Amino acid sequence: MKVQNPVVRGFYPDPSICSANGKYYLACSSFEYFPGVPLFESDDLLNWKPIGHCLTRKSQVNLYQVPGSGGVFAPTIRFHNGRFYMVTNNNTYQKNFYVYTDDIYSEWSDPVFVDQGGIDPSLYFEGDKVYFISNGTDESDGRGCIFQCEIDITTGKRLTESRPIWKGSGGRYIESPHMYHFGDWYYLMVAEGGTEYGHMVTYARSKDPYGPFEAYAQNPVLTNRNLGGNENHIQGIGHGDLIETPYGENFMVCLGFRIQSDWMPFHHLGREVFLVPVTWDKNGWFTAGVDGTVQTVMDLPLKASEQKINGRYDVSFETIKNEPQRFCHLREYHPECYEFTENSVTLFGNRFTLNDTESPTFLGVRQSEFDTELTVSLTGNSPEAGITFYLSEEHHYDLAVLCKEKKRTLILRLRIGDAVMTAKEIELPEDAQIILKVVSDAAQYHFYGIINEEEILLGSARTKYLSSEVAGGFTGVVMGMYAVNPNEDQKQKAQFTNLYWKQGTDR
Known part of the structure; x- marks a missing residue:
């Protein structure tokens, strides 16, 4: 069916997605605004309704004197063993933490802090292990890097040392890491290029969650950076997260922004949520979007009967x-x-x-x-x-x-x-x-x-x-x-x- 992007419109950046009980759930950044980390729910990946926030009380988040674009950003939402987890960062105070709930329509826990630095934290669950992933700088060479450790999910305590696992494909500002396991491979997907006009999604894979990781040869797997500011009204594509439907189809949510031009291109509605298809080849590599790009109107293999444009509410x-x-x-x-x-x-x-x-x-x-x-x-x-x-x-x-x-x-x-x-x-x-x-x-x-x-x-x-x-x-x-x-x-x-x-x- 024909789908119009963005699927969540207005300032809802850094989307992360999970599924539970036959529904999809989306979490986005909130920065200096309260309540923190807005949540959306969908039956079909197209039509999203707001259902609440993860951070709704002062004991969960300190936004005192947070400057513009400070505060809470880049959440990851995951569902494991009947419980929802949302991990994020209060960048103003340089702390990574997560909260959890057994009922997504109710209150979330007070924060559990994790002693690993960087931003854009993520969680990966496998068996009885929980991996905590975030970005940082490798002190040996000063390059941006993704770090990973194992934690006790009850206390947030590190069970292993934080180890660098991938430095990306060569773009600046490696961030937004997410780990997945498909078949025999672990896939590490990140954003590079900075959340601007050079933004992109890249990934690598390994047989072990600590690597070594082999980069996808055609990276970036998704970007609009080469389309030109006036050729395409969507730019800044990056910060992706993958989801699989009950029918075995794969999709990616990512951020982007709709631009206008007044001599120079600009955007004022903020970074929004876009949806693209993901296709696997016989060798276990995936591609995304239309020739690796995001279009305003895309043909997606979805079961939805119709799309109601999310932003057009009175x-x-x-x-x-x-x-x-x-x-x-x-x-x-x-x-x-x-x-x-x-x-x-x-x-x-x-x-x-x-x-x-x-x-x-x-x-x-x-x-x-x-x-x-x-x-x-x-x-x-x-x-x-x-x-x-x-x-x-x-x-x-x-x-x-x-x-x-x-x-x-x-x-x-x-x-x-x-x-x-x-x-x-x-x-x-x-x-x-x-x-x-x-x-x-x-x-x-x-x-x-x-x-x-x-x-x-x-x-x-x-x-x-x-x-x-x-x-x-x-x-x-x-x-x-x-x-x-x-x-x-x-x-x-x-x-x-x-x-x-x-x-x-x-x-």
């Missing part, structure tokens, strides 16, 4: 009630700052702003399509409240109402690195009814205020300034409702009602 307060898993906060969650009703959310701001590496009052959802239209009504007396299209503390666009000494002002404020500009400022009539509106396409965001039913364009801003190519980092744009109150002793509220965000106009 966001409303009904969504908050029915799918709270789609929403996130910056760093730490302070429940006293949020009140939810059937048709509204009330935010109580704290002293932290969107420019801080702290935890402002912020309720966000990932932007998953280029073409969107958002409206929301705003009332209350919070000193500052509004909506933001947020990439990091140094790159965000804010449409907000400021309240000071009974005077209300509607502003459009743009932060691009060290440059902060109030692009437009409108003094509001007393008791004016305010609706905030944003319309986006691939190139621009357009910001409006609807004041007593009169629509006013405050200005426009380019999407590329919220891209990784301009701002750096590894995340994507998140739309957030937020509030700020420098004087926390005086509890002042911002009430948002009539939220509607249509994502994807071409459906």
Whole structure:
């Protein structure tokens, strides 16, 4: 059947996949956002629904003052002997750990730490042995390398020394290791090239889990690096994980990003989840994708009846009630700052702003399509409240109402690195009814205020300034409702009602 990529849209990078009880489960990176490590479930590998997060409480993860693109990334999810395991890294604090649960719809354990460095950890189970795998640097020659040890899965304690097992096929930044056993061979699959335009999936095999490993002669097995930025709207392909269906078919999930071009190619929706077929030859080597590439539309041997485009969901307060898993906060969650009703959310701001590496009052959802239209009504007396299209503390666009000494002002404020500009400022009539509106396409965001039913364009801003190519980092744009109150002793509220965000106009 014809399949449209990406299969999970918006900022959900570093996918890892497992199967259990007739279903597939996907875990993705969350970085500085809380809850951590979003989880998805699917019956058919195409249609994914959010079911929760692995890291839902402070005892599991410390995100205090984590900078943009810091925190939790590159999880691996595995199912073994009736139990789910998710292993990941809090890069800000340089610690690898795993959590586990017997019920994926319930809470996960507190973290179990493993004394092996590097990032992108993975687990491989075989018999009574558990192998812990991550990247690192071989001190003998300074090259990037994959390290492996055996651990006690109950305590996380190393049972063997960490040993280097493969240095890759020659690309920089070897990472994202996963071990598999098919037939007589152990397969070690990694990412190389860095999670940018040179990203790729490579692999090697051995008769022993410690090697020596023989590289696949046609590496990389999957990459879009040679297609050219304007020839293909998918780039950055890498960080793959394999899955086998009950019918014996093999597939790979991997990350990639959809690019636009404004003289130079860029992406602002973040790295997303793509699906490609895997084919084995008679000699026990596999290929992936279409001639080793990922296409927007691919013909995959799947049993699904139809594909519902994951990103094209409308966001409303009904969504908050029915799918709270789609929403996130910056760093730490302070429940006293949020009140939810059937048709509204009330935010109580704290002293932290969107420019801080702290935890402002912020309720966000990932932007998953280029073409969107958002409206929301705003009332209350919070000193500052509004909506933001947020990439990091140094790159965000804010449409907000400021309240000071009974005077209300509607502003459009743009932060691009060290440059902060109030692009437009409108003094509001007393008791004016305010609706905030944003319309986006691939190139621009357009910001409006609807004041007593009169629509006013405050200005426009380019999407590329919220891209990784301009701002750096590894995340994507998140739309957030937020509030700020420098004087926390005086509890002042911002009430948002009539939220509607249509994502994807071409459906």
